[in-house]
Amino acid sequence: MVKKYEELTAASKLSIKTIGDLKKSGYQSRSIKEELRENLIQSIKKNENPFVGILGYEDTVIPDVERAILSRHNINLLGLRGQAKTRLARMMVNLLDEYVPVVVGSELNDDPLNPLSKFAFDLIAEQGDATPIAWLHRDERFTEKLATPDVSIADLIGDVDPIKAAALKLPYSDERVIHYGLVPRSHRSIFVINELPDLQPRIQVALFNILQEGDIQIRGFKLRLPLDIQFVFTANPEDYTNRGSIVTPLKDRLGSQIITHYPKSIHTGLKITEQEAKNANLTHVHVNEVAKLLIEQIAVEARSSEYVDVNSGVSARLTISSYENLVSSIERRLLKNKEEEGAVRMTDFVGVIPSITGKIELVYEGEQEGPGIVAHNLIGKATRTLFTDYFEDPDEVRKSKEKADPYKKISEWFGSEHVIDLLNDYPEKEYRRELDKVPGLADLVKRQIKGLKDDNLKYFLMEYVLFALVEYSYLSKLTLENGMRIDDLIGGMFSGFEENEEDF
Known part of the structure; x- marks a missing residue:
């Protein structure tokens, strides 16, 4: 029995243009959570990674996401900013079928074999197996909304559209006057709400029944829309105290809360x-x-x-x-x-x-x-x-009474009233000439970094040694208008004092 678009032959894909053609092909509908689950199972069996480009989560976050998908859970990704939460949610699209059939002209991505909207029911009732269908690509089955305080029920769920009612000459009691929001329009799709705590509590409440029972209410219309949506929310722990919180009943309806990390x-x-x-x-x-x-x-x-x-x-x-x-x-x-x-x-x-x-x-x-x-x-x-990953630890050298200090020769040279200026825009020759002035610096680098042959790396490390010795209080560093001056500690103190005097 054919189940997915990918399993149809090339000829049959081109020929499936009506509900009748779809039925003959043996195509079977399935919910988006089943679709994600079954495609993930195949991915794991083939040792494929649907989350390509997500690095550092291979043994932590991704296994948790896979468990949630296998459990058919809606997901909340909780973590600080810059932890790839949104990217991870977007990558879930890779686990959808490449194409799914929809009723042509449907606002709600109606499944031809399991219609949802009044439009689709009426069209199928009128045309039967001749009802035209189209194929919706997986990239079009992803909706993302940033939660902000101004998001309304109408944005997410929907509202009565007076213009539509007037244009179609329909009373407000007619279901056709409804303008559906993002959530119903995401039927059979992945719906992501970023920064969930920023969503006002009364708006979060509107998601309760959608998550659990699939009911929505719009301006007194009692609709039973069994929406088929994979919800993914993202949240930052900081937002729980600074800007808002996820209301407890909503958290209770989320199957898995997954902690991300740096x-x-x-x-x-x-x-x-x-x-x-x-x-x-x-x-x-x-x-x-x-x-x-x-x-x-x-x-x-x-x-x-x-x-x-x-x-x-x-x-x-x-x-x-x-x-x-x-x-x-x-x-x-x-x-x-x-x-x-x-x-x-x-x-x-x-x-x-x-x-x-x-x-x-x-x-x-x-x-x-x-x-x-x-x-x-x-x-x-x-x-x-x-x-200290590349050179001897200056603190350890100072403590040791047996070891010779490899940095002493360098610091003593600066202590003899020598300085070097490392300007930001020095040409390469001048840059190297400045560093070559420091006796023992090149030898130190060659001695510590065995087999060093790259001249660019050698001069970088020579400069790096000087900057590190500033941090270890062997030398001092004075910020110039267009670069740095490396001096000994005492000279650096006086240079800084003179600059302050001039400013004064």
Whole structure:
């Protein structure tokens, strides 16, 4: 017995244009929850992934979603911003049949074999097996609505349309004067409401019967519409206190509440960033692995920072935007210097600050510091944290009485009244000449990073060492109008004092 459009032969697909043709083909209708369930079962058996591009959820969220689909549940995805909740809901479309039949002209995607609306009933009663049908693609069976305080019952459920009543010369008691809202129009579809707590409680109440019994009421019309909808809601825990809440009876009617999360490791975060960043594949711009991980570490530091509101979350969009700005910083420098290609520098990270300041919510202490200073601090903390993955821990070196300090020669050179300026738009030759001034810096990098052959990476790591030594209080860093000055601690203090005097 034929069950799905995909199982029909190519010739029969073209020939099925009426309800009579559909019946002869052996096509059988099924609810959307059965459709999702059976297609997921086939997907699991074939070891296929319907959620391609959703990274970091393979062992946590996706199994929960699959269990919910197998259980025929409506779903609530609960998590902080930037955790791919909406994308996950959209990917469920991949589990729908490619096409399903609908009655031609129907507002409610009526199933020809199980009609729902008065229009479809009347048409089938009039034309019988000659009733024309069309095939609806899976992409058209997805509806998404952002919950906002101004969403009304009419938007979601429907209302009486006076213009329709006047045009058709019908009394208000006639069912044909109803203008159906988004929910009835999503019959046989996936319906997503984003940020559910923002929906007013009285609007949430209107969803009770739809979720449980399929009843809807519009302006006194007592309709029994057995709507066939897969509901997916998304919510942010912060919204439960700041802007609203999900009313308890509605939560009770949701089969599964699934908790989402941020990437468990910076390597997973890096895969997401590289996948989503629009300019990640520019061939003339080279960003090494250390710089990429540093971008991810900034987000990790932000999620645990005392200046950042952890309840608000730090979206994955922070790292994506930061990576895009980092690449654009390099590209801009190359254009200004008329250079064909180039590699990332630590000074390029000044370009990611606008991506950080717009993506974090600060607590009171953070507001006092200012978003720019908080962004600089996050970059500094990320630099410090990641440094020990590649070089000896300066804190451990200081504690040890037996080990020679590999950073002493560098700090002593700066202590002898030497400084270097690392300007944002230095041409490559000048940039390397500045770093080569520091004795022992290149040797340190070669000694710590075995088999290093890439010159671009070598100079990046030389610069990275200096920035890290600032964080470990070996050196100081002074922000110039167009770059950075690296100095020893005492010199940096006096430089800062002189600048303040000039400002005064």
